[in-house]
Amino acid sequence: MTDEYILYGRVIDGTGADPIERGAVVVVGERLAWVGARDALPESWKHQPAAATVVDFGDATIIPGIVDAHCHISYGEPRSEEELAMYGSAEWRAIVATHSAKRVLRAGVTSASDPAAVYRVPIAVRDAVEAGLVEGPRFAVAGPEITTHQGLGDAFPNWIANPPGNASVLVRSKDEILEAVRLQIKDTVDFVKVAGSGDATSYYNPIHGCAFRLDELQLLSDEVHRLGRKCTIHARSAESVTFAAKAGFDWIMHASFMDDEGLELVAEKKIPICPTLPLLVNALDATGAEMSAASRDSLKREIDTSAENIRRAYDAGVPLMAGSEAGFSLTPYGEWHAKEMEILVTHVGLSPLAAINAGTLQAARTLPRWESEIGSLDAGKLADILVVDGDPSKDIRVLQHTESFRMIMKAGKEVDLTTPVPAREQVRFERQHVYFNGRHTFSG
Ligand SMILES: [Zn+2]
Structure with missing residues (x-):
């Protein structure tokens, strides 16, 4: 019945x-x-x-139901690049991710978009949810993010190869770009994610310039679209936003340092932006987190500049989508999925109704297969x-x-809201192997 x-x-x-x-x-x-x-x-x-x-x-x-436009279900709440890339087998990550998916659903998230995979874990989680084996939101997923040496994904020094467990695939030529795209689409990703810039927190990848040449991004975007998928990009720098807009990317993540040229292009093409500010805001707000004054200043500068740019984009008619960046130790699963809606109100000056629109109907664009079926009460x-x-x-x-x-x-x-979902802590083999915590003094 x-x-x-x-x-x-x-x-x-x-x-x-x-x-x-x-x-x-x-x-x-x-x-x-x-x-x-x-x-x-x-x-x-x-x-x-x-x-x-x-x-x-x-x-x-x-x-x-909330639609989270930026949720990393396979990351497992790491505290560092090393914990993201090196510890925890693919099998372990998949099991943890099924637990994480349940926590995400309990936070009211009925659909989520996952840009950047550790191994093929998000694909497996998506399929297990759809098959009714695992409780969680419906997912649209990318593979590992495609990066150059200048992108966010190539996070380690040159004398260390990109570890297989990292959430990225390194490409060194146009042939490798095409190969990476074709392999991921064969793996049944819903969309392709590119590391278009670095990050304020990443040591080796400055946030200036674009990690790819425009013709490389154009090639990637053309191939993704030719094969019937969509593409998105991690783009904090001005040039990465401009290049992404010129190359026809379907949505842009961050856009923090977008300049006038980028804004004009994004507005003209109505390319949706997912600012994804909770991780940065949490990094500033968290008590007890060790951070240098310089890191604090650079985070604050990015949040302020981003808020201003996102507001200009919104006023120019650019659709905004809310995303949590859930999956890091600063953004544990199940806790921060509605935080970006709050930030859109407090930092960007949207009305709460516009923020809810960003966290539901607008964010549905990041789940291409489901877009027309979710995101509003219709x-x-x-x-x-x-x-x-x-x-x-x-x-x-x-x-x-x-x-x-x-x-x-x-x-x-x-969804059953009465049976508690057990809390989770990283276990020994997921944690960075620190021998001794700091210098010690000895008496006598
Ligand atoms: Zn992310």
Whole structure:
């Protein structure tokens, strides 16, 4: 028998439209059958068929399930490049990732996009979720990010080869670019991710310039599109944003130091941007984290510049998508998936409704196969629903209060919120092998 639900409460549909204060949502099977004002509910549903589950959530708010546009399900919460690239076998990572996927779903994330894989773990997680073997959000996934020696992905000194467990594949020529793209598409990735620049935290990859030549990015983008997939890029520097826009990338991650030329191109082509600021903001906010004054200044500079640039892009009509960068020790799974929506309000000055739009309907663009079926409460779409206490259009932070979530539904199926998901700590063999922590003094 098909499951039916009639849910009452404040409805925010994810499109950016005003909340419906006394709203109703009807679910039949895996899809939304009706969404609107409670008073306008059709007669047939008002009778509340005996088969339907009816829940009145009162002052709670019904929104679409969160779509996280930037979530690394295979990373396993490393504290360093070494822990990301070297420790934990592929098999171990896959098992941990199934646990992580459950934590992500419990945070109200019903769909997630994963740019950059350790081994083929995200592909396996995506398929295991779709096959009903593992509980988690539906995923769109990339393979390891394609990098040059100047990109984020080539993280170690030249006397160390890129370790096989790193979330990147190093390419040294146009032939290798084509080969990497073709191998990943054969592996069934949903999209291809490129390391277009370095990172403020990466020692060997400065954030100036682009890691690829424009003609190399153009070749990559053309081949990805010829083979029917999409491509995205880690682009913090001005030149990497400009090149990505010229080469026709489908969405851009970060765009922190975008200049006027880049902004103009991105606006003209309406290329969506996922700023993905939670990791940087958390790095500044975390207490007890060791950081030099210089690192702190450079993080702050990037956050401030980024907020300004993202605001200019938004004002120029560029779609914004929210992403968490979940998967690092500073962004553990299940905790930060709604943080970027808060940052879009506090740092970029968006309204909470626009921020919710960025974390639902806009972010759905990063799951190309599902794009038209998810991200908003519209009749006919998949019934992905999050019910939160309070009103996120007044206080966006309620989307982070996972302990008071009232209901999570994915494709019409309620997620069990009562059985706790066990907490996880890195085990010995995942951790960086530090012999001794600092210099010691000895008496006598
Ligand atoms: Zn990332």
